[in-house]
Amino acid sequence: MRVGVFICHCGNNIAGTIDVARVAEETRKIPGVAYATTYMYTCSEPGQNEIKEAITREGLDRVVVAACSPRMHELTFRRTVEKAGLNRYFFEMANIREHISWIGENKDLNTLKATEAVRMAVAKVMQDKPLYSTSFKVNKRVLVIGGGVAGMQAALDCADGGLEVLLVEKSPSVGGMMARLDKTFPTIDCSICILGPKMVDVAQHDKITLHAYSEIEEIKGYVGNYQIKIRKKATYVDWSKCTGCGACMEKCPSKNSYDAFNFGVAPTRAINIPFPQAIPKKAKIDPNYCRQFVKGKCGVCAKICPTNAIDYEMKDEIITEDIGAIIVATGYSLIDMDKLPEYGGGRYPDVISGAQYERLLNASGPTSGHIVRPSDHMEPKTIAFISCAGSRDKSIGIPYCSNFCCMYIAKQAILTKDHIPDSQSYVFYMDIRSPGKGYDEFTRRAQEEYGAKYIRGRVSRIYPKGNKMVVRGSDTLLGAQVEVEADLVVLGTAVVSTPDAAHMAEKLHISYDTFGFYVESHPKLRPVETNTSGVFLAGACQGPKDIPASVGQGSAAASKVQALFSKDMLESDPAVARVNMNTCVGCLKCLKTCPFGAIKEKELRDGRVVADVIETVCAGCGVCTSTCPCGAIQLQHFTDNQLLAEVNAICRK
Amino acid sequence: MDTIFDDRHMNTINLSNDVDLDFIKQVVKESGENPSLCYQCGNCTAGCPYSHYFDYPVSQVMRLLQAGQKDTILNSKAIWLCATCETCTTRCPCDIDVAGIMDTLRIIARRENRVSEKDIKLFYDTFLNSMKQFGRIYEVGILLLYNLKSGHLLADAELGPKVMGHGKINFLPTKIKGADKVAQIFNRFQKKAKKHG
């Protein structure tokens, strides 16, 4: 065996606190090491060439690079050694930068530690076995979960690129949050007017199959080959017959149903079409409020429906589909106002959320676009907007900024002036975040042209006095406590992840952070990929963001899928678990502990039952290897012997 | 160093030189709180029922602390007028015990004999002396002594007949058996305080 070791200076990053020459010198003493050298920037083109030349020149058959984290350049160097004719798994990286030079100041100790790290890597590489990928077919169909603007953009881009798309949306209509907005900043475009065409395209595109009022029940498989189950929830209306005429909605006697589309700011009927531009424009019954379901007698809608579409006996339907990639665009939710008891949202009717206010502003909303106080339906003349209602608040567990509230509050202040010319708006803020194109100018317009009074300070308490709400805040620029007696108070509530975000993540085997937002592969460089191959992210489910960013991510996710599907066959990662059938006793502990469901039972010809790994599903986590009581299942490239060799290298001098 | 707000005129504050870092460290140590957590949102000032009476609203006291302006803070009225009603602490989004910091500033001011609200300190001291003497407080004694010493001889005089008429007063103090034990706590504390300066 002839191991070659290349120790990187990484400029001053490593060489600054490690004596790399000494490390090379010590490394040469290790039996099996045929060649050890240092290099300034090993990942550079000349650096890589140096490795290739050394392999040929020195007859090396294994390579160790001591440099940065393998997360940076493992792939780079694997390709390098492969180009020089070696199997890419005869390569190891010792992390002497993130693990050593970047965390210690003492050069002597660092150098000693680096020497040991290299010794470990050499011991491992000498135990490495060659591994070979297998290829598998790719099913070029993509599932998009979520029919908001990000999901729709992703679906359209994939479909325009010739791919078949399944779009699954859990509410009765596509459109997501954007469909519920009145106008969009900074152009004050009518939201549904600009979104509508996309919604129509999605419904009519011959490559997109839309499943509305449906949820993902189960996902099995691996990248390129998923089998999914979709639950089409019962609407109790046969959508193949429903024409969306709305007659049922007019006559339904149950008028106090919770209206999710309008954020509960006003009630709706038990059978309803969520909004006029809904796509699909079909009715659905909410069985919690429908008298037929709750009391057993009504049936008015069934009598009235001209196409006989009502079906009280309808059941959920489960359909199975095969797909190759998944784009998750499940969007966001807003914090419950009762988490902010000092503001009184939920207790006092005239304290509402920004989302509810948006529905009041909208001409197709419950008040036909007339801004009125929920308590007495009078027009408010003084409106107070409270920014950061829940955001940037460590004490309730939401330390982050919700990204777009500063902008929509400015928008709502402007629209309020349009609707009620003799109104006065007050905006309480801590900071104004307006980084996009035209954004800052827009917030200035609200103050300069539309007379909104911006007060720099948080609000401590909101309480009723007579028929007004007293907003007690501070103006820190004045250095005083201030009060505004408002007719209506609008809270810019914090963005939070959807209530079932964690549940969905578990179905998809993707990570989520403390707040329930999905985790991207790299916060800077890979914002739409996850660490699970085949699953991509788009939109606010990855973190609060505005419409242009969501649309951008939708297109980006689509392009990642296009790239994935550009080949007919994909290569599998061979560093997966493998079972030695001779030593496996068939206890199946590994099967039970595998988080990915990648292990199945297999009956051998002699009747013995053993475990068997489905290589394409295995994610290489190694839980099975540590679970197995007899070492029969081993994670390739991280076998017990390989890891123990590393341990022995530093524990036995 | 004079206060930065002499007669409410603002002079240039040299943030490189006129920031008392030791004072900040002392407050951090004694209060157990970290003033860098404060992002000056003003929520404390917004909720403080005593804001109108403070010379510096509480969020400004926090800012003065961040800026190490020891004299301004210790000479202020605000730290003496704070009632420790805990409104600020309860609502602070950064989980800072603001009332606790105000208390610590008041303790440091007392230690350095900087008392901008003499009546308030007098009331507290009269109360404590009564405690030291009797083990419990002698309400009538405190009120009379306070009026005498503060020069507000007729303060709350009209309440006298009311409380007497309704039988709410003890004319004589109650001295507990362990009054000397309570006094011992005072003495031990004073001895320790002298030792540590």
Add this chain to the structure above:
Amino acid sequence: MVETTYGYYAGCSLEGTAREYDQSLKAVLKTLEVDFREPDDWSCCGSTPAHTVDHVFAAALAARNLAIVEKTGLKTLITPCPSCMTAFKKAQHGMAKSDSFRQEVNELLDEPYECGVTAKSALQVIYEDVGIDAVAAKVTHTIPDLKVAPYYGCILNRPPEIAQFDDPENPVSMDKILAAAGVEVCDFAFKVECCGAAFGVPKRDMVNRLTYKVLTMAIDAGANCIAVACPLCQQNLDLRQEQVNSLTGSSFNIPVLYFSQIMGLAYGYSPEALAMDKVIVSADRFVRTRITVQQAREAKELQEQQAKAKGKSPKAAENKEETKSEEIE
């Protein structure tokens, strides 16, 4: 769950200007079958003045009493005065959390305190341990026209980490206890707004103005009586009510009673037993109208019968039809 025996720390105010709180509370606790024992030779907890001097010193003054209670083997100390309760809770919190703090405090004491006693407000013990149902079970009388605004004061349940009781923004314990006692409760927005605390003597005007806000809010909510659970609040709102009127030109004349007095009235105690005469703004006009629950029920039945008789006229029948069609699900 009610404990076998509680400690009971009256505190200096309840011995003096707030004796009506002590008297009425003890009567109510007896009715509710709560057994309590006062610690022998207790001393002042230090209250507000002590914590302006030094935290270890203040904790020591408080902990002296906790140590006395700890020796008697009692685990929970009923502390009617929120200022005393906060002194005890802060001492306990600080000493339990930090070994060095506990050591420093114990160095000032004769007998060390080992953090075995929990101080609870009277409200907390009645609400959590005794329970609303037990409170309601003992009610024998009612005052029909009484509309009470429950005023908690600023430190009874704040800050939440120390007080660990009820909600710091919208507490409901007193509301529920009074409602269980058969009293009409007026929810108002200033339940925890500070009344001026201990500044009454040195800064009277400031206290009067803050008290003015609380009184106004309570009356705007429709109350004709205010219930309190703190001797300082009671003093500021009751004893100084006339001062508020002189300063602001208002004409408040609203009785401010301890919640235990109101409970005592519902339990049938005589006004003397509840020391009602010790309250400055008289509540006589309400006490006079007290009737038994039985009497109230009979009066209501009579009223209903009369209303029914009137309802048989054609005009009333018309009104009934209109309300039916407007009925929403």
